[in-house]
Amino acid sequence: MTHIVIVGGGHAAAQAVTSLRQNKFEGDVTLISDEPVLPYQRPPLSKAYLSGDLAAERLPILRQVAYENAGVTLKLGLRATRIDRAAKQLELGDGEVLPYDYLILATGGHARRLTCPGHDLKGLHYVRTMADTDAMRAEFLKAEKLVVIGGGYIGLETAAVARKMGKKVTVLEAADRILSRVVAPEVSACYQAIHEAEGVTVLTHQMVTEIEGKDGHVAAVLTEDGGRYEADMVVAGIGLVANADLAAAAELDVHPMGIVVDDHCRTTDPAIYAVGDVTWHHNALYGRDMRLESVQNAVDQAKVAVENMLGEDVVYDTLPWFWSDQYGMKLQIAGLSQGYDTLVTRGDAAARSVAFFYLKDGVMIAADCVGRVAEFMGAKKLIAERVPVTVEALTDESRSFKEIVTGFLTA
Ligand SMILES: Cc1cc2nc3c(=O)[nH]c(=O)nc-3n(C[C@H](O)[C@H](O)[C@H](O)COP(=O)(O)OP(=O)(O)OC[C@H]3O[C@@H](n4cnc5c(N)ncnc54)[C@H](O)[C@@H]3O)c2cc1C
Known part of the structure; x- marks a missing residue:
């Protein structure tokens, strides 16, 4: 029976479990996390969980019963300490040695x-x-x-x-x-x-x-x-350091920013995948290598890794997006703004209802939307489709943003 071992206790690890089951994987799955709790959502730690508005019981991504139903063996509060690639074995902090067919490194990062x-x-x-x-x-x-x-x-x-x-x-x-x-x-x-x-x-x-x-x-x-x-x-809050030591010690290709993966989320060892905050990967949409620290990336890479591991041929090319909650306002960010040549503002920053669009050569590459959900949704389409846009239309508040986006997409 094929044995897949997942190292990590965050969004990427939990999504790998979900994706394995959604893809009808019937082998054995073991998840190892050095945190003593079920994999949980990190974003509320500086938001509703810090303020006390969200209880600890609401943090886990999947409940215990979901792991039980999926037949996943959980090993919590335990570190993975060494990968023996030749023997395809993972050593754990308690001395146990786990054989694997595939290993998923979802080890994230720690605060600088x-x-x-x-x-x-x-x-x-x-x-x-x-x-x-x-x-x-x-x-x-x-x-x-x-x-x-x-x-x-x-x-x-x-x-x-x-x-x-x-x-x-x-x-x-x-x-x-x-x-x-x-x-x-x-x-x-x-x-x-x-x-x-x-x-x-x-x-x-x-x-x-x-x-x-x-x-x-x-x-x-x-x-x-x-x-x-x-x-x-x-x-x-001065940044993140990728938890790439395990991979580096196993002589996988590791960049100073994270574990190097290809567009299939595979490391330099075909039996080992890496997903989430820990990866240094190429983004096809932006044509450069990067590390993303976002739930979207952790989830999407985990899905891609699992599908490839199970024999599909899936490329990771999704649009990065992110959000931040401050003072009851939601900031939603689509795409990456580096390299823009024109910034377009739609709405009123003072009224906390505004979208900033980043254009490069007349095409939208990113958007920061404050209290502007329609603009965020529309911007995601425009960025992904790379269609030409105009400043006049983007700033025309007499028309709904949905209508404006449709206009660009069908022009
Ligand atoms: C305070 C805060 C607020 C955030 N807000 C947002 C937000 O609003 N929107 C957004 O998109 N993103 C947000 N993020 C980022 C988001 O939480 C991360 O991108 C996401 O958690 C990455 O998931 P991951 O599974 O890749 O890594 P992680 O969540 O870092 O999980 C890695 C896990 O692996 C474990 N681990 C590492 N090494 C080992 C080992 N050797 N053995 C066993 N276990 C190991 C770690 O302990 C950890 O449990 C926020 C992050 C923080 C910290």
């Missing part, structure tokens, strides 16, 4: 850690795992002054939750604007204005040099230009 003086003080937190959020919750509820290091999505979502609870919140961003890696300056400005209107102090060009402590606990954050920001809690 600060290394400056004070990095080991109590009261400095990261948000990657349920255990991280659980560990910070009691302190978070009590904290009055929160400093967030990093103006990316996780930092800004944490800031939004903290502001809703009435805390004094300061966001320190090293770059010249928040969200600088992913959005246009206009969108950064829009989000900075929203946070400031909500009472957050957002400071850019702030390179953190030290966390100052008192009695072993954080007391302030110091920056290169002499700034000192008092804090009784600090949350750092």
Whole structure:
């Protein structure tokens, strides 16, 4: 009987289980995760789970009974420690050796850690795992002054939750604007204005040099230009490091950003696939290699990997998309904006109902939509179809966006 072993406890691993069963795989499946809980959704960790609006029971992607019904052997709270590719065996932290026919590495990543003086003080937190959020919750509820290091999505979502609870919140961003890696300056400005209107102090060009402590606990954050920001809690959201060590030790091809996979989600060993945040892969739509940190990518790559493993010939070429929730507003992002030459704004940023479209050579390559679901849905089609668009039509608010999209698609 074919044995498929999945390493990971996130969206990619759970989707691999679902896809194996949907594709009527009848062999054995074992899932190993070093987290002691069922694979769960990570996005709420900086949103509704952090605020306490979503209970822990709602986090698992699949319930225990789904694994039981699917005959999946779960090994939770256990690390995969070594891949013996020649013998097709996986070694686990408890000494067990599992033979596999196919291995799926869905090992994701971990939060990048600060290394400056004070990095080991109590009261400095990261948000990657349920255990991280659980560990910070009691302190978070009590904290009055929160400093967030990093103006990316996780930092800004944490800031939004903290502001809703009435805390004094300061966001320190090293770059010249928040969200600088992913959005246009206009969108950064829009989000900075929203946070400031909500009472957050957002400071850019702030390179953190030290966390100052008192009695072993954080007391302030110091920056290169002499700034000192008092804090009784600090949350750092400064990026992700791929969990690619297992693959690297097994001498699979590994890029500094993640495990290299081909367009079938296969590593350099045909018996080993890798999916989700841990992969460094080629995106055909954008013609370049990338790592994506999104639920969409984890789910889509897991589907592709499973189908290929079961004998299909499926290429991963889906459009990346992402979302972020801040202050009850949904930001939906379609595509990747790098390389755009024209930014088109539809709607009113001040009213928090706006879509920003990124065009390159007259074709839409990405969109950031705030409270604009129709624009998000339409933009996904336009980006995928690569049809020419015009600024006049995109900004014509007298017509529904659906009608505008149909016009472009049928022109
Ligand atoms: C706070 C937060 C908010 C987010 N918000 C959004 C959002 O709004 N929208 C969105 O699209 N995405 C969001 N993301 C990103 C999204 O959660 C990730 O893209 C997604 O979780 C990736 O899934 P994955 O399965 O590839 O990896 P992960 O979720 O990282 O799972 C990897 C798993 O593998 C385990 N593991 C690693 N190594 C081993 C080993 N050797 N042995 C056993 N187990 C191992 C890890 O412990 C972990 O359980 C957010 C992420 C975070 C942290």
